[in-house]
Amino acid sequence: MDEKIVLIDGYSILNRAFYGIHAGMTNFEGLHTNAVYGFLNILLKILDEEKPDYLAVAFDVKAPTFRHRLYDAYKGTRKGMPDELHEQVPVTKEVLRAMEIPTVELPGYEADDILGTLAARCEKQNLAVVLVSGDRDLLQLASQKTKIRIPRTKAGTTTVEDYYDTDVKERLGVTPLEFIDVKALMGDSSDNIPGVPGIGEKTAYALIQTYHSLEAVYENLESVKPERAKKALMGGREMAELSKTLAAIDRDCPVEFSLEEARVGALFTPEAYEIMKRLELKSLLKRFEAGSRTTNSIEKDFLLVDDFSGAEDIFARAMKAERAGLQLISEKGEILGLALSFGKGEIYFIEAGGFLTGEYLAGRTAELCLRGKTTWVLDLKEMLPFLGIEETEGVLDAGVAAYLLNPLKSSYLYDELSAEYLGLTVPSRNDFLGKHSYREALSEKKEACAGCFCYMAYTAFAVGPELMDRLRKYGMEKLFLEIEMPLIYSLSHMEKEGIQVEREALRAYGDTLKVQIEKLEAEIYELSGETFNINSPKQLGVILFEKLKLPYGKKTKTGYSTSADILEKLAPEQPLVAKILEYRQLTKLKSTYADGLAAYICEDGRIHGKFNQTITATGRLSSTEPNLQNIPVRMALGREIRKVFVPREGYVFVDADYSQIELRILAHMSGDKRLIEAYHQAQDIHRITASQVFHTPFEEVTPLQRRNAKAVNFGIVYGISAFGLSEDLSITRKEALDYINQYFETYPGVKSFLDHLVSSAREEGYVSTLYGRRRPVPELSSSNFMQRSFGERVAMNSPIQGTAADIIKIAMVGVDRRLRREGLKSRLILQIHDELLVEAAPGETEQVKTILQEEMYGAASLSVPLEIDMKVGNSWFETK
Incomplete structure (x- = not known):
């Protein structure tokens, strides 16, 4: 197999990290660290995925390059680097030096020229080449042996787009070399390429797909369609040729480079660890601290247990442990084993079979959960159907805890938790098992399967204290322990009951x-x-x-x-x-x-549907x-x-739905006196708003005015724009803007509150609900206007919608507990947004209505009254 080299475009990745991660990250010295942090995260992700033999990072030099000078001769408008980013460049280079990763620079040449040259040299030496950059210019370098990797950040998560030459052709419709000509025509302001005025991206691609080069476009100018494109090309030839010169990467610059010096060695050096401590990059610190530790140092403690006496001894010791991590392994309703860890070197997978029946393992697991000490699991709801236990304070779900700390992620798997909170890169489920099911893997590759399960238990055991520390630090311990953990049991009950x-x-x-x-x-x-x-x-x-x-x-x-x-x-x-x-x-x-x-x-x-809380x-x-x-x-x-x-025979449905809960939360959180007063009048809130916004007596408000006021009321909660409101109401944008302005004049406290949410989110990087739930808003740091606008809407809506979610969860848990505590046969079976549906047993309807009313009203104490609509019916339809 060919050896592999990873070459990274330093400034490009730093720039992407700077704008993709909240700019407020600083250490105790006040040094900004967001770009360094993001750069290292991307670097480590690429290293984990590529496992290269060689590694180097290329940087531009401050001295103007040939292309800079050429461009300046025409425009002279290149943007400078923000001070907050500029100060992080030498720090990043310091980290790279400490990690013994060479940096490559050459005065008069840009980083992509260096990368292009090194890629060409390495290909000739039969190395597989991986180029990492946020700059799509590098797509022109893609080949059969050179892969271009472009990190993309979305909703706080970094993904990477991969391009070989065939991928460029398939996705863009042009070859890598033809991509240079596309850039020459359409330009790229972010890369100082002017392009031809009047030629956009769509036209540029169409021209090169037809003629295959800039020169051929001009040779066939008379046949170019449409006419406006022809005219633009006629007047822009000089700019097009300049742009092609600017867009083409130099693949033969005189850069000095030692391949052997770039060989990957012990990256996590003591020097690098000290820098991580100075920068206060805690999540990375653990990885640098544990860098010399290989996964084998953990795996050597893994033990597969399949005999009864050995399992009994392990359980006896585990019962005495102060902390344990475990996961009951099941598939299609059948227990396959138990992963268990409870101390240094104590990491086991106990396989079901013989005397180690599923029932026995479930019973022992339940005992561990009820032993009065802390037990961390990865997915409690998945285990509860087998355990037969009700709420217990000692069992904590690591996945739910991690979700609260970062709700933007799509999954919370053991390998992800291990990397983020322990600084350890461990094999994923897919690495161990591929596409095999658990049962297939136990049959065909038992050792790998046991390794996967042992990592689950070890991660749950090791990550728990760190998760709790962070929840306390961010003020979410109570949210976790008093709302989210009890909710797991209620959701499990609902899934078991079904409808x-x-x-x-x-x-x-x-x-x-x-x-x-x-x-x-x-x-x-x-x-x-x-x-x-x-x-x-x-x-x-x-x-x-x-x-x-x-x-x-x-x-x-x-x-x-x-x-x-x-x-x-x-x-x-x-x-x-x-x-x-x-x-x-x-x-x-x-x-x-x-x-x-x-x-x-x-x-x-x-x-029996599934209810997901992460x-x-x-x-x-x-x-x-x-x-x-x-x-x-x-x-x-x-x-x-x-x-x-x-409902089942003899039963009825009792449905209770919060009325306008988000508007009521808005009134409470904003503290707007007029909006609070409107709710205390116990009249039609939309009619009241229409009366005040349109300066019309309450009795004379028209149905149209009420409808418009209702759209504004709910639109404000979701940060609606004048454009969005105009689309909803089929009115002009000016009319919609007038409605919104009149609303804010009527309820000035709401305007101040929403403005504060956005400014606070920009400063802190997140917004919070009344119960402390955090929602990061990375979109506010985006250079893209649409993304920033979306971030503003998120900042305005998330505290309100999230508080509503917290309240309905509190109510759910309260209703579920009461039904069981009071010995009723009635059961909570559905939650839909702000609505709870109970299947009420014969003779229990009135008691169920009382419980719903008391628990839903009592779920929160706001400055405005909570209201619920309640109906009884013989079908879900009849209750609505």
Whole structure:
């Protein structure tokens, strides 16, 4: 196998890290550290993934390069580096020196010239080359042996796009060398390439895909279409040729480089560790501290146990331990074993089999959980169906704790927790087992499987104290212990209970939809004058925007866009479009609910869905297998689906729904006196707002004014813009802006509160709910305007939506506890946003209503009253 070298574009990755991570990170000396931190995270991620033999980092030199001077001769507008980033460059180089990673610089040449030259040399020496940069310019260097890796940060998580030469051609439609000509035409302000004025990205790609080079474009100028592009090219030839010179990377610059000096050695040196301490990069500090420690030093303590006496001895010692980490391993309802760790060198996987039955392991696990000491697990809810235990203070879920500390991640697996909180890179489940199921892996690669499970137990054991320390530091210990941990038990109860579905009623509902869909198809074909595939955006686009010449046609590479927002603009004036929208809604209903729900009905006639508490960034729960939180409510036919959800025989449903909880939370958190007073008047809040905003007597408010006020009320909670409100209400942007301004004049405390949330998020990097739940807002540091605007909406909405989520969780736990404590047969079975659904046993309805009322009202004490709407019915439909 060829040896491999990783070459990193230093300034490019530092720049990406600087703008992708909250700029407020400083050490005790006041030195900014966000770029250094982000750079090292990306560096370590690439090292873990590539495992190179050689490594080097290229930097630009402060002296102007040839391309800089050439560009300045035309414009002289290159942007300087922000001071906060500039001060981190020498620190980054200091860290690299301490890690014995060579840095490469050459006056008069940019980093990408150095990278291009080194890549060419290394290819000739038969090395596999990996170039890491945030600059897409490097795509021109992609080849069969050189891979370009471009880090991308989204929602606080870094992913990396990979490009060989075939990937460039497949994704961009041009070869790596043709990419230079594309850049020459369209320019790149971020890379000081002016391009041809009037030639955009789409046109640039189209021209090079047709003619394959800048020179050929000018040779065939007379045949270039459209006319405006031809004119732009005629007047911009000199700029195009300059731009090509600027865009082309030098692959033969006279840089000195020793391959042997770049060989990867002991990166985590004592010197590097001292720098990490000085910079106060705590999450990295552990990795540098443990850098000399290999995963084998942990794995040597792993032990696979399959005999009863050995397991008994282990359990006896574990029962005395102050702390334990464990995970019951199961698949398709069957226990396969127990992973357990409770001290230095005490890391075991006890495999089910013989006398070590699943029932025995579950019983022993329950004893460990109830022993009165701390037990950390990775996924408690997955284990509870086997354990038969109720709430116990000693059991803590590491995944949920990690979720609170960083709710932007998509998963909280043992290898991720180990890397982030222990500074250890350990093999993932996929590394150990590939695509094998647990049962298959135990049969075919037992040793690897045991290693995977032992890492689970060790991580849970080792990471627990660090997680608790951070939760205390960030003020979320109470949120974790008093809301999120008890909630796990309530969710487990709900999943076990499930909800009954009338299978025949569901089938009949599907048949009704089928008839309606077929009728709509016939009407659509008649109105369009031909038959076509309604589900094909391409064919639909041709019908709407070419045949019928409708407005708002936006053509993309794959055809016209027929997204919902475009169709909704056309629908009021175009019966055909209105029917297409209805067709889409009905086909979605049929596929997702009429057909989709049937697959989830179990032998007991009930759907036992999953409730997830570590998915959303705001703290709201999500529902999967199936998603019952997205049951349609706007369409009449959509609401009909609720008729198939029924209580068991003799029971009834009691449904309680918080009324306008987010608006009430806004009133409380903002402290706006007029909004608080409006809620205390116990009248129609939307009518009151309309009266005050539009300066109309309360009794004279029109339905239209109330509707508009309602849209503003709820829009404000979600940080709606004038553009968004104008789209919602079909009014001009100016009218929408006037509505918003009038709202803020009416409720000035709300305006001050929302402004403070955004400014605080910019400064601190996060926003918080009333209960201390944090939501990071990295988007506010983005250089992209749309991302920053999204970040502002997140900063305004998350504290409100997150507080609502916290309150409904408190209510859920309270209701579930009361039903069980008071010995009732009634059970909480669903939570949908701000709504709780209880299946009430015969004779218990009034008691259930009292419990719901007391627990939901008592879940929070706000400066405005909480209100709930409660209904009883023989189906979910009847309760709405």
